[in-house]
Amino acid sequence: MSVVKINVLTVPAEQRETLEKRFAARADAVGDSDGFEWxxxxxxxxxxxxxxxxxxxxxxxxxxAWLGGSMKAAHAGGAEGERPKPAASASTLWSFEVVQQAAPRSA
Known part of the structure; x- marks a missing residue:
């Protein structure tokens, strides 16, 4: 079965828009990774x-593999001083195995 990773990001109210824009700009960055599902x-x-x-x-x-490759490169930034300040003030990674799942029924 699949695994789920949930990164819990503490984001101050004044940084919400920044965080959402950064994710939107990199929306396709994970999509081509081998084994990526959602x-x-x-x-x-x-x-x-x-x-x-x-x-x-x-x-x-x-x-x-994604964590050590594509994700690491995406978060590395450019030359020293070019990396923007993180929008989140803290993060925690939760890990789960999918043991059951359901999909909507076709009409």
Whole structure:
């Protein structure tokens, strides 16, 4: 079964727009990765300042390959001093295995 990685990003209110624009600019960066299945950026509605970055992968090896390759390069930035300040003030990675799933029924 697939694995799900949820990056929990604490984002101050004044940085929300910045975070969303950065993700929009890199929307296709993960899509061509081997083993990639799904991505969603979830904006908090109430009660928290945490955004959830949901990705689903064929297996742990696919995620680790992306983490050490494409993702690392995307977050490396350019020459020293060119990397923008992070929009999130903290992050935590949650990991899950998919044990059950359901899809909408066809009409």
């Amino acid at each position: 991505f969603e950026l979830l904006r908090p509605v109430e009660g928290t300042d945490a955004y959830l970055v949901y990705t689903r992968w064929r297996d742990e090896e696919s995620f680790q």
